[in-house]
Amino acid sequence: MSFTVALVGRPNVGKSTLFNRLAGKKLALVDDTPGVTRDWRSAPARVGGLSFTVVDTAGLEDVTDDSLEARMRRQTERALERADVALFIVDARTGITPLDRHFAALLRKSKTPVILVANKAEGKVGMTGLYEAFELGLGDPLALSAEHGEGMADLVEALLPYAPPEPEAVEKAAVPAKGEGEEELPVGDQPETDEERARPIQIAIVGRPNVGKSTLLNALIGEERVLTGPEAGMTRDAISVDWEWRGRKFRLVDTAGMRRRARVDAKVEKLAVADALRVVRMAQVVLLVVDANQILDKQDLTIARTVVEEGRALVIALNKWDAVDDRAMALRQVEDKLQAALAQIKGVEVVTISALQGKKLDTLLDLILSTYGQWNRRIPTAQLNRWIEGVLDHHPPPLVEGRRVKIRYATQVKTRPPTVALFVNKPLDLPESYQRYLIAHLRETFDLPGVPVRLLLRKQK
Ligand code: GDP
Ligand code: GDP
Numbered sequence: 001m002s003f004t005v006a007l008v009g010r011p012n013v014g015k016s017t018l019f020n021r022l023a024g025k026k027l028a029l030v031d032d033t034p035g036v037t038r039d040w041r042s043a044p045a046r047v048g049g050l051s052f053t054v055v056d057t058a059g060l061e062d063v064t065d066d067s068l069e070a071r072m073r074r075q076t077e078r079a080l081e082r083a084d085v086a087l088f089i090v091d092a093r094t095g096i097t098p099l100d101r102h103f104a105a106l107l108r109k110s111k112t113p114v115i116l117v118a119n120k121a122e123g124k125v126g127m128t129g130l131y132e133a134f135e136l137g138l139g140d141p142l143a144l145s146a147e148h149g150e151g152m153a154d155l156v157e158a159l160l161p162y163a164p165p166e167p168e169a170v171e172k173a174a175v176p177a178k179g180e181g182e183e184e185l186p187v188g189d190q191p192e193t194d195e196e197r198a199r200p201i202q203i204a205i206v207g208r209p210n211v212g213k214s215t216l217l218n219a220l221i222g223e224e225r226v227l228t229g230p231e232a233g234m235t236r237d238a239i240s241v242d243w244e245w246r247g248r249k250f251r252l253v254d255t256a257g258m259r260r261r262a263r264v265d266a267k268v269e270k271l272a273v274a275d276a277l278r279v280v281r282m283a284q285v286v287l288l289v290v291d292a293n294q295i296l297d298k299q300d301l302t303i304a305r306t307v308v309e310e311g312r313a314l315v316i317a318l319n320k321w322d323a324v325d326d327r328a329m330a331l332r333q334v335e336d337k338l339q340a341a342l343a344q345i346k347g348v349e350v351v352t353i354s355a356l357q358g359k360k361l362d363t364l365l366d367l368i369l370s371t372y373g374q375w376n377r378r379i380p381t382a383q384l385n386r387w388i389e390g391v392l393d394h395h396p397p398p399l400v401e402g403r404r405v406k407i408r409y410a411t412q413v414k415t416r417p418p419t420v421a422l423f424v425n426k427p428l429d430l431p432e433s434y435q436r437y438l439i440a441h442l443r444e445t446f447d448l449p450g451v452p453v454r455l456l457l458r459k460q461k
Helices: 015-023 068-082 098-109 127-136 152-162 194-198 213-221 255-263 265-280 298-309 327-340 361-375 381-394 432-445
Strands: 004-008 042-047 050-056 085-091 114-119 201-206 240-245 248-253 285-291 313-319 350-352 407-414 419-424 454-459
Touching: 004 015, 004 068, 015 042, 015 050, 015 085, 015 114, 042 152, 050 152, 068 098, 085 098, 085 127, 085 152, 098 127, 114 127, 114 152, 152 407, 201 213, 201 265, 201 361, 213 240, 213 248, 213 313, 213 361, 248 361, 265 298, 285 298, 285 361, 298 313, 313 327, 313 361, 327 350, 350 361, 381 407, 381 432, 432 454
Parallel strands: 004 050, 004 085, 085 114, 201 248, 201 285, 285 313, 313 350, 419 454
Antiparallel strands: 042 050, 240 248, 407 419
C-alpha cells in the first residue's frame, strides 16, 4: 500500500529537480528553458523512511496552440486526480508570479490536499519569495532546496499524514515466551487480503472474576486442556491459544493470566483493571465479559473505556444468560448504562450468551469478526468529505472570538483503528467538545460501533 504525491507548479520552479531527488535517479531532463518537452512521469520514491509514488507534471507540450494556462490546467488536473497529496512548488528566488497565483486559485478549489513548497531556498536567499508565498492562501510554505537537498526532513514530516499505516512487526511465534506478550502485536496494513485472512485475529477476554471467562474460553476452543495444566505443545507459561472457526483463525491472548486469576479469584479483584490494561494492549479485539445477573458496574465501564482509549475494538458479552429471570429488565439496564457512559463506548455491540451451555457462541464470533472488519475499515475520502459538509451545514463549529474555525477537508490516514485527518485553518481553536461531537457523529454515520475513531487536526489555511 503506497500513496501518490504529485509535483505541480509553473515551469522552471524545480519540479524535475525535486522529482530526481525524490526518485533518487537522474531520470528527468532538467533544462533552464521553460517548457522543454517532457512526458509526465512517475517513479517510486523513498525519503526519510517514507515510500510513495511521485508524479511530475512537467512536460508541457509545445505542439498545441492552447495557452500556457490551459495546458497547465490540464496537466495539473490530470495529476491531481491520481494523487493523494500535491506539492505545489514556487520559486523562492523569483518570488510569486501571476502564473503562480493562477495556479494557486486552481489548487484551492481542488479536493486534493496541497502542501506549498518554496523551492530554491538554500541559504537564506529565497526569503522574499518565501514570505510572498504566504499570500497564496495555501497554508505556510515549506522552504526547500531541491538542488541541495535542504528541507527534506520537513517535507517528509509534511507528507507523513498521507502515508498509509506502516507495515508492522513480523508475526511472532504462536506461543511467545513469557513477557514478550506486552509488545505491540503485529498488525498488517491491508485488511482482508489473503495474507491478512491467514493471520489470526488477536482476541483478549477481560472482565471481573467469576463472570465466566474461563468457561467461555473452554467453550470457544472446545476442549478442556487450557485450564487443566500443561500438555504437549503447550508450556505452563503459554499465553496464547489458537483456533479456527469458519475458516478464520483466532488467537486468544493471555490465557496464562486467566489461569492465574482462576486460581486466586478473590485476591485479584482490585487488580482487575490494571491487569485488563496489560491484556488489552496485546489484543486487536477485546471481549468484555459481564455477568448478566449483575449490573454493569463502574469497573466494567472503566475497562470498556480503556479498550477504546487504547485503540482496540470492543465487544461486550452478557454471560450467564441462561440464569437470568427478567431478561428484558437485564437488557434495559445494560443499555441504560451504556447510554449514560462516555460517548466513546456508546453504541458498542452487546451479545447475550451462555458459556456454560454453549449458547450464542456463533453469534459472538460473528460479532467479533464484523467488529474487527470495522476496525480495519477504510472510508473513501469522497464519503468523508460529504459527511463533513453535512456536519458543517447542520452543526458548524462554535464561534471563537467571533470567528468560525474553517474545516477544509477530511481524509482517513490510518486504519486499526480508523484515523481521520481533518484539515482546518486554526486547529487550536476547534474546541475539544466539538471534536468529540465529530468523532461520535462519524462513528454513527459510518456504523462503527465498538470501534475507536481517532481525529488528527492538521493546519491548512
Ligand atoms: P521544472 O521546469 O519545474 O521541472 O524545473 P527544473 O527542475 O527543470 O529546474 C529549473 C531550473 O531551476 C534548473 O536550472 C535547476 O537547476 C534550477 N533549480 C532547481 N531546484 C533548485 C534549487 O533548489 N536551488 C537552485 N538554486 N536552483 C534550482
Ligand atoms: P472467570 O473467573 O471469569 O474465569 O469465571 P469462571 O469461568 O471460572 O466461571 C465462574 C462461575 O460461573 C463457574 O461456577 C461457572 O460454572 C459459572 N458460569 C460460567 N458461565 C456460565 C453461564 O453461562 N451460565 C451459568 N449459569 N453459569 C456460568
